[in-house]
Amino acid sequence: MNYSVYVNAGVLLVVSSALPSTIKQDVLDTLAFARLAADEDVPQGVQDSRWFDIYSGILSACGWSFFAEQQTDLALLGPESTVSGQEEMLELAETHLPSGQGLLISAALRRLASASSDAALMQSLKRHCLSAEAGSVRFRAMAGVVEAGGFLGMVSVSFDTQGKIDPCYWESGAARHTPVGNVIRRGYSARFNQALYDEFRADTREWLAAELHPPSVEIGPLFSEKH
Numbered sequence: 191m192n193y194s195v196y197v198n199a200g201v202l203l204v205v206s207s208a209l210p211s212t213i214k215q216d217v218l219d220t221l222a223f224a225r226l227a228a229d230e231d232v233p234q235g236v237q238d239s240r241w242f243d244i245y246s247g248i249l250s251a252c253g254w255s256f257f258a259e260q261q262t263d264l265a266l267l268g269p270e271s272t273v274s275g276q277e278e279m280l281e282l283a284e285t286h287l288p289s290g291q292g293l294l295i296s297a298a299l300r301r302l303a304s305a306s307s308d309a310a311l312m313q314s315l316k317r318h319c320l321s322a323e324a325g326s327v328r329f330r331a332m333a334g335v336v337e338a339g340g341f342l343g344m345v346s347v348s349f350d351t352q353g354k355i356d357p358c359y360w361e362s363g364a365a366r367h368t369p370v371g372n373v374i375r376r377g378y379s380a381r382f383n384q385a386l387y388d389e390f391r392a393d394t395r396e397w398l399a400a401e402l403h404p405p406s407v408e409i410g411p412l413f414s415e416k417h
Contacts, residue, residue, distance in 0.1 A: 193335075193412040195298045197311060199225040199405040200318020201332040201344075202302060204294045204412060208338035213384055216253075217336055220387060222405035223394050224248040225318070225332070238330075238348050238374045249380065252394065253387035254342070259378040260286060266373070272366035273373050275331050275347055282345035283333065286377025290414065291335040291343045297412055298333065305409050314403060326350050326370065340382035349373040 192207040199222035205214055228245035239261075246256060266273070276299065284292035305311055321328045329351065334344035349369035387394075398405055 191414045193294065193414060195301050195409040195412055197302070197314060197407045197409060198222050200315055201225055201334060202295070202298055203333070204291075204298050204335045206336060206338045207411075209336065209340070213340060213382070214336075216384055216387055216391065217340065217342075217382055218406050219391075219394055219398060220249060220252040220254065220382070221334075221342075223398060224252065226401065226405065227397075229318070229321070241330075242376065246378075252390055253383045253385070254380045255383060256378060256380045260376065262375045264373040264375060266369060270368070272368050273349065274366045275329060278347040278373065278375060279331055279333055279345060282347065282375050282377055286345055287335065287343040287379075294335050294412065294414055295333045295345070297414075298409075301409055301412065311407060311409075314407065317403075326352060329367070336382075340384070342380045342382065344376075344378055344380075346376045347373065 193204045196203045224245050232241040283295040330348040332346040336342050351367050
């Protein structure tokens, strides 16, 4: 089965080539709009749960129906404990997503690492995955798979840190960081209903067109053995 890998408003997204082109564009637009609008509406210092409430509410209004969501807060063992964004993303994908999707995300991370010489792409990831306020930095990484039929499996990792953070969390041997507070991990599933999005399409596209940078960049294809 063929897929395409995108960085879509900072989200690493693997999209089935079986999706009709019009549905694929709506999927990319709605996921980008929800991410960007939630980032704009929720200041960095606000609890992550508030951000997710706004993000998921926007997606629901744009035709997405959530049917599974799980959050786990990882409490570190001590002040010297560290976390790797890459390791957390891969573990979440393997444990929270349907069979095979974890492999797709792992392959997409490798594809992303191979594109690390693209300065504009790396700057886009940094812009969307990191936010800073009053000396604190919040890291939020998201990765998902959209299958034929508009089924989405998504995982996310977020935490705050006082130290400098390396945005290249996907690289082999990714740097480890010392969080302030818990590491918040989410896995969720949803399905897109294009008919429910029809009345919002024009406004969403107008909103995205006003963005300074194009929200969606295609990195390249993937092939999966799974059926």
